[in-house]
Amino acid sequence: MRNREFLGQHELIVMLAVLRLGRDAYGVPIAAEIARRTGREMLQGSVYAILDRLESKGFVTSQLGEATPQRGGRAKRYFALTAEGRRQVRETQRALEALWQGLAKTAGAKS
Amino acid sequence: MSSRIAPRAATWLLERVGGGSRFEPLIGDLAEQFEEGRSRLWYWRQAVGTLAIDLAQTIRLHAFSFIAAVVVGCASIWLWDAGWPHLAQPLYANLAAVSQHPWTAQAGLRVAGLEMIGVLADVLLFVTVWAVIRIHRSHPRAVLSVFVVAVTAPYIPILARSVIHAATDPRVTTPLVPILMPFLWQALCIFAAGLWVARRLSFTGRGRPHFVAILAVSLCVLAGLARAAGRVGEITYTLHESYVPDVLNVGSVAYLVLLLWRPGRTSRMSGEPPTHAGGGPRAQAAKSE
Numbered sequence: 003m004r005n006r007e008f009l010g011q012h013e014l015i016v017m018l019a020v021l022r023l024g025r026d027a028y029g030v031p032i033a034a035e036i037a038r039r040t041g042r043e044m045l046q047g048s049v050y051a052i053l054d055r056l057e058s059k060g061f062v063t064s065q066l067g068e069a070t071p072q073r074g075g076r077a078k079r080y081f082a083l084t085a086e087g088r089r090q091v092r093e094t095q096r097a098l099e100a101l102w103q104g105l106a107k108t109a110g111a112k113s
Numbered sequence: 114m115s116s117r118i119a120p121r122a123a124t125w126l127l128e129r130v131g132g133g134s135r136f137e138p139l140i141g142d143l144a145e146q147f148e149e150g151r152s153r154l155w156y157w158r159q160a161v162g163t164l165a166i167d168l169a170q171t172i173r174l175h176a177f178s179f180i181a182a183v184v185v186g187c188a189s190i191w192l193w194d195a196g197w198p199h200l201a202q203p204l205y206a207n208l209a210a211v212s213q214h215p216w217t218a219q220a221g222l223r224v225a226g227l228e229m230i231g232v233l234a235d236v237l238l239f240v241t242v243w244a245v246i247r248i249h250r251s252h253p254r255a256v257l258s259v260f261v262v263a264v265t266a267p268y269i270p271i272l273a274r275s276v277i278h279a280a281t282d283p284r285v286t287t288p289l290v291p292i293l294m295p296f297l298w299q300a301l302c303i304f305a306a307g308l309w310v311a312r313r314l315s316f317t318g319r320g321r322p323h324f325v326a327i328l329a330v331s332l333c334v335l336a337g338l339a340r341a342a343g344r345v346g347e348i349t350y351t352l353h354e355s356y357v358p359d360v361l362n363v364g365s366v367a368y369l370v371l372l373l374w375r376p377g378r379t380s381r382m383s384g385e386p387p388t389h390a391g392g393g394p395r396a397q398a399a400k401s402e
Contacts, residue, residue, distance in 0.1 A: 047159065073142070074124075074141060077138060077247060
C-alpha cells in the first residue's frame with residue numbers, strides 16, 4: 003500500500019472552491035464560495051494560509067493578476083489546481099465514498 | 114472609484130508585522146470587501162486573525178529556532194535583571210547622605226555610575242534583540258513581536274499595581290505618563306533595535322542613504338536621546354511627591370539621579386538597593402524618623 007497523505011477537511015473545501023470557480027478563483031470569491039456552500043465563514047487569512055500550504059505541496063499554483071483602484075492598487079492572486087492537485091481531490095473523494103458506502107442508510111435511519 | 118478608506122492602522126499592521134509583499138493580495142482582498150460594505154470591525158477582525166494564523170504557522174513550521182530565539186532573549190534579560198543590582202550596590206550605598214551634598218566629586222561619580230549602568234542596559238538590550246533575530250532569521254518581525262510580549266508581560270502586574278496605587282492612594286499624586294514611560298521606553302528600545310537588525314539583515318540594493326539613515330536613528334536612540342526624553346518626563350514628575358515603580362529602567366535611574374542633584378530631597382530605600390520606596394522633603398523624612 004502506498005504511503006499517501008489524504009487532504010484535510012479545510013484543504014479539501016478550499017480546493018473544491020477553487021475548482022468550482024475556475025479562472026475566477028482569487029481570495030474574495032473563494033471565501034464567498036465557501037461561505038455560500040458550507041454556511042461557514044472562513045477568515046481571509048486562513049484561506050490564504052491553506053492555499054500557501056497547498057502550493058508548497060504542489061497541489062495548487064498561483065499567479066498575480068490585475069490591480070484595481072477598488073483594491074487600493076493591489077494585485078489579485080489567482081489560484082488553480084495542478085494535475086497532482088486534481089488527482090488528490092479525486093482520490094480523497096473516492097476514499098470518502100468508500101468509507102460512506104453502507105453507512106448512508108444507517109446514518110439516515112433516524113429520518 | 115474608491116470612496117471608503119480601510120482602517121489604516123490595521124493595514125499598516127498587516128504590511129509591517131505581516132511581512133512585506135507576501136500579504137499584498139490579501140490586503141487587496143480585504144480592501145475590496147471593505148469597499149463593498151464590510152464594517153471596520155470586520156476589517157480589524159480579519160487583520161488580527163490573519164496575523165495570529167500567520168504567527169501560529171510560523172511557530173509550527175520553525176518551532177525550534179523560534180522558541181530558542183525567544184528563550185535566549187528572555188534568559189539574557191533575566192540574567193541582567195538578576196545581576197545588575199549587585200553591580201549597582203556600591204552606587205546606592207549611603208545614598209541619602211550623599212544627596213545632601215550634590216556638588217561633590219563623590220556625588221558626581223555616583224551619577225556617572227548610574228548613567229553607565231543605564232547605557233549598559235541599553236547596549237545589552239540591543240545585543241539581545243540582535244541575537245534573537247539572528248537565531249530566527251526567517252521571520253524577524255514575528256519573533257520580535259513574540260519576544261516583546263514575553264519580555265513585557267511579567268511587568269504588567271507591576272504596572273497595574275502602580276496604576277491602581279496611583280489612582281487609589283490619596284498621598285500619591287502620580288501622573289500616569291511617568292509610570293508608563295519605562296515600559297514604553299523598553300518596548301521602543303526593543304523595536305528600534307529589532308527593526309534595525311531586521312533591515313540590516315535584508316539590506317540588499319536599497320541604497321546607501323537608506324542604510325545610513327537607519328544607522329543614524331539607531332545610534333541616536335543608543336546614544337541617549339530617548340533617555341533624555343525620559344528624564345524630562347521624570348523632572349516634571351518629581352516636582353510633585355512621587356512614586357517610582359520597582360523595575361530597572363531609565364525612569365527610575367533618572368529619578369535617583371535627580372534626587373542626588375536636588376538639595377532638600379531625601380531618598381529612602383527599602384530593602385534591596387534598587388528598590389526606591391519614595392521621595393519627599395527633608396522635614397517629612399525627619400518627622401518619620
